[in-house]
Amino acid sequence: MHNLRVEVEKVTQRFKTSIALIMSLLIGIFAVSANPGHTYASVDVGAKSAILVDAESGKILFEKEADLTLPPASMTKMMTEYLVMEAVEEGKISWDQKTPVSQYAFDISANPEFSGVGLRLDEQYTVRELYEAMAINSDNATTIALAELVAGTEGEFVKMMNAKAEEMGLPDYEFVNATGLNNNHLGDNYPEGTDPDATNMMSAKSAALLAYHLTNDYPEALEVSSKPTLEFADQTVTNWNWMLPGMPGQNLKQFEYEGMDGLKTGYTELAGNTFTGTAERDGQRFISVVMKSESRSSRFNQTRTLLDYGFNQFTRQELLAAGETVEDQDSLSVTKGKEDAVAIETSEALSTLLKSGEQEEYEVEFVISEDQLNEDGELVAPVEKGQKIGTAKLVYTGDESYGNLVKEEGQTVDIVTSEAVEKANWFMLMLGGIGEFFSDIFTGAVDMVKGWF
Structure with missing residues (x-):
């Protein structure tokens, strides 16, 4: 449904939304036919x-x-x-x-x-x-x-x-x-x-x-x-x-x-x-x-x-529902946890007062907080359910924008985790560490052998 471009650490994720497209179009047609004097x-x-x-x-x-x-x-x-x-x-x-x-x-x-x-x-x-x-x-x-x-x-x-x-x-x-x-x-x-x-x-x-x-x-x-x-x-x-x-x-x-x-x-x-x-x-x-x-x-x-x-x-329309997941980007990797990934979602719906004919002039911008991730771009367990890990913002991309009286234009809501991920016990962490150790040795050996040829 949405075309999403993902970026982490100062890189934004955007996707086009098409929710209520047909309804918006019908409302626009009705408004114009009922009031032909307004353009x-x-x-x-x-x-x-x-x-x-x-x-x-x-x-x-x-x-x-x-x-x-x-x-x-x-x-x-x-x-x-x-x-x-x-x-x-x-x-x-x-x-x-x-x-x-x-x-x-x-x-x-x-x-x-x-x-x-x-x-x-x-x-x-x-x-x-x-x-x-x-x-x-x-x-x-x-x-x-x-x-x-x-x-x-x-x-x-x-x-x-x-x-x-x-x-x-x-x-x-x-x-x-x-x-x-x-x-x-x-x-x-x-x-x-x-x-x-x-x-x-x-x-x-x-x-x-x-x-x-x-x-x-x-x-x-x-x-x-x-x-x-x-x-x-x-x-x-x-x-x-x-x-x-x-x-x-x-x-x-x-x-x-x-x-x-x-x-x-x-x-x-x-x-x-x-x-x-x-x-x-x-x-x-x-x-x-x-x-x-x-x-x-x-x-x-x-x-x-x-x-x-x-x-x-103008009609108020919900462009992204609360708790909605995004195709191909509905989770984040987790390290040191009982699960290796966690689902993410919006905490609230994103809505706006939509002008007739402009239903395609909005994008949703996802930004994952840099301070929530390790250097490999992963969340570190334990992870709480509902933990804020970024923001989603509604962005107007059309030509006719007059701004807002009281705040920056575009509604912003939190991106949160859909569930909790417990920290793995010491034994599992140890096994994971051993696995990583031998994996690194194996990788190093392979690289060395490749170097011989």
């Missing part, structure tokens, strides 16, 4: 910058100028959401904890230019109320109130934002406030340590990685972001994510998208229209980001294009 080659997205990512593995499926650093607007709040979730998890605050709002937060809430739920100075709000208003209605004042609660001041919270971004490995970012507004919108209240005219900056790749961490570390965030509306202080406020199923108003039905449950919209004059979207169908979740889109509606249409491309063109 294998590209995705037509009008936004200045865009990216599509597998939410499970971090594999990048498509990108367009995804490293451009642009203002993310309210997509900034994804980092605030993460830090609030983390503070709750660590017991620093609780969902039912009540807090007053500062004059600064109240002034932002009272400003009609900013999205707000109308906070009152003479009232206290729970962390849950503030978080939901931030995540659902993109409320700026509740975001500030949460930042002040977690860190004392927004300036200290900004330090936490940048530290967490570095910890996450975001490639391109600068956080200057908790909301995504421009600092000059905040008047004299811009966070200490930042420039009064600064704005948050982030690439689409960084936004996707931030969303990856938020949805994987705190999936409960999606329980909030998926709500079309929120009841807050005797009023109903609406989610800015028009793609959510169940949004009120017939004019929004055209944007509804199956499986959509997050994550964050954004808009300022400087940033334009931005959107980090995520949707799940049949256990498969994708994360998309569009930045600098032309209009509110276009950011959703472009997101639909990206997500359709993901759902229609």
